[in-house]
Amino acid sequence: MSVTALAPATVANLGPGFDVIGMAIDGIGDTVTVSHSAEPGVHIASIAGDDGRLPTDPALNTAAIAAAETMKAAGIETGLSIDLEKGLPLCSGLGSSAASAVAAAFATNQLLGSPLRKLDLIGPCMEAEAVVAGRHADNVAPALLGGLVLIRSTDPLDVVRLPIPEGLTVVVVTPQMDLPTKEARAVLPDVVPLKMMVAATAQVASLVSACYSGDLSLLSRSLEDPVVTPARIGLIPGGEAALAAALGSGALGASISGAGPSLFALCRSERSARSTALAMKAAVEENGVSARAHISPANCPGVRRL
Numbered sequence: 001m002s003v004t005a006l007a008p009a010t011v012a013n014l015g016p017g018f019d020v021i022g023m024a025i026d027g028i029g030d031t032v033t034v035s036h037s038a039e040p041g042v043h044i045a046s047i048a049g050d051d052g053r054l055p056t057d058p059a060l061n062t063a064a065i066a067a068a069e070t071m072k073a074a075g076i077e078t079g080l081s082i083d084l085e086k087g088l089p090l091c092s093g094l095g096s097s098a099a100s101a102v103a104a105a106f107a108t109n110q111l112l113g114s115p116l117r118k119l120d121l122i123g124p125c126m127e128a129e130a131v132v133a134g135r136h137a138d139n140v141a142p143a144l145l146g147g148l149v150l151i152r153s154t155d156p157l158d159v160v161r162l163p164i165p166e167g168l169t170v171v172v173v174t175p176q177m178d179l180p181t182k183e184a185r186a187v188l189p190d191v192v193p194l195k196m197m198v199a200a201t202a203q204v205a206s207l208v209s210a211c212y213s214g215d216l217s218l219l220s221r222s223l224e225d226p227v228v229t230p231a232r233i234g235l236i237p238g239g240e241a242a243l244a245a246a247l248g249s250g251a252l253g254a255s256i257s258g259a260g261p262s263l264f265a266l267c268r269s270e271r272s273a274r275s276t277a278l279a280m281k282a283a284v285e286e287n288g289v290s291a292r293a294h295i296s297p298a299n300c301p302g303v304r305r306l
């Protein structure tokens with residue numbers, strides 16, 4: 001018997017919400033099939049779509065780690081075999097490692113007879129993320145739960161689903177280059193001046209408030225991030241220009257998706273998203289890096305069984 005699951009891409013941080021806010025994206029994701037195996041432990045049977053770049057060592061692969069951690073959390077020991085199909089580019093800021101972990105954890109749990117709730121899978125997926133990208137849940141939580149998620153705390157785990165204003169549409173533009181999360185985290189300041197902390201806190205609070213009230217003008221003012229984005233934007237060729245192009249084409253706001261190099265914009269409608277996508281892609285490509293644009297509703301489901 002086997003179970004196949006698809007986990008979506010995610011936009012982490014959503015501007016000012018570094019490590020605490022993330023959103024699921026529709027139409028792109030990773031697919032994992034988990035099967036029973038006579039061999040004890042978890043092993044990777046195949047990986048497709050990664051150009052041979054991902055480790056097949058189960059101790060280093062996020063799908064295998066998440067599957068093993070899910071078994072541990074459920075108190076079950078059995079042999080599992082994993083087939084991973086990467087739909088997401090690696091090191092792209094779209095939550096690629098998280099999507100593999102989430103699809104694997106979800107499929108493993110279903111194969112074992114669903115002993116755990118979706119919320120219980122966040123911990124096992126975070127263990128997998130910790131190995132490759134640092135311990136944070138702003139990709140794994142929305143990839144599991146769907147929609148827009150606030151992570152108030154990872155220890156103990158406390159996550160909140162946020163409402164999403166009607167019609168809100170996301171543009172994601174992905175420059176065709178790698179930016180490993182570890183590198184993008186290494187440029188961040190260890191210490192932030194109190195004034196900056198005040199500005200960042202105000203932005204996150206008003207972003208959450210705008211989600212509840214549906215006030216798009218407030219949402220638009222709340223997407224600017226005073227701390228992390230300025231430190232990272234120089235790592236992305238054409239990044240500054242793409243964010244300016246998004247605003248120039250009528251987007252509500254724009255910032256880096258997760259650790260980058262992908263960039264995202266929030267738009268009032270699909271029509272507005274289409275012109276924003278073209279403007280952002282052109283701005284990146286003017287800097288000599290080709291880019292792909294993707295448009296998704298902001299309100300998307302999380303992981304699902306195929």
Ligand code: HSE
Pocket residue numbers: 012013018019020093095133136138139181184185258259
């Ligand atoms: N919140 C994380 C970061 C997301 O910005 O480093 C990485 O995927």
